[in-house]
Amino acid sequence: MQKIIFTEEYCRPANLHPFTLTRHIQDIRIGILTIREKWERLLKLPSFDKWEGYYLDDEHSIKIDKNIGKDICLMVHANVLPTKNIVNKIKEGCKDLVQLCQLSGAGMGCGSCRPEVKTILEKETSVHAEKIIRA
Numbered sequence: 001m002q003k004i005i006f007t008e009e010y011c012r013p014a015n016l017h018p019f020t021l022t023r024h025i026q027d028i029r030i031g032i033l034t035i036r037e038k039w040e041r042l043l044k045l046p047s048f049d050k051w052e053g054y055y056l057d058d059e060h061s062i063k064i065d066k067n068i069g070k071d072i073c074l075m076v077h078a079n080v081l082p083t084k085n086i087v088n089k090i091k092e093g094c095k096d097l098v099q100l101c102q103l104s105g106a107g108m109g110c111g112s113c114r115p116e117v118k119t120i121l122e123k124e125t126s127v128h129a130e131k132i133i134r135a
Contacts, residue, residue: 003064004039004047004074011079024049024056025078035081042082042120045074078112086120097121 013020
């Protein structure tokens, strides 16, 4: 089974206090939907949280270890928002990961969201995206 696993690793949830004192970043509302709901609707997959070992972990948290099985897990940084712009560029025919990042602006900052952009590209095109060559 494919599933989305959100991680807050490198996301610095403390920078979003007081919002993240009682919820994960992915459970913050951006408009009507939470970040989690936006990803679930875009990819049509269920989501879970990565077990981070702190008080916000609950029954929906998954430990990433050898017992996880053969499930396909799509790790998503909790602070990355999926956008229709990315999906539209893919539907317009963009099949190259580097070109998609340049056209949509996704992954052009620190680059930490490029794996998520690659996941969206692969999901929408059913083609394995090219590996990013870092300069």
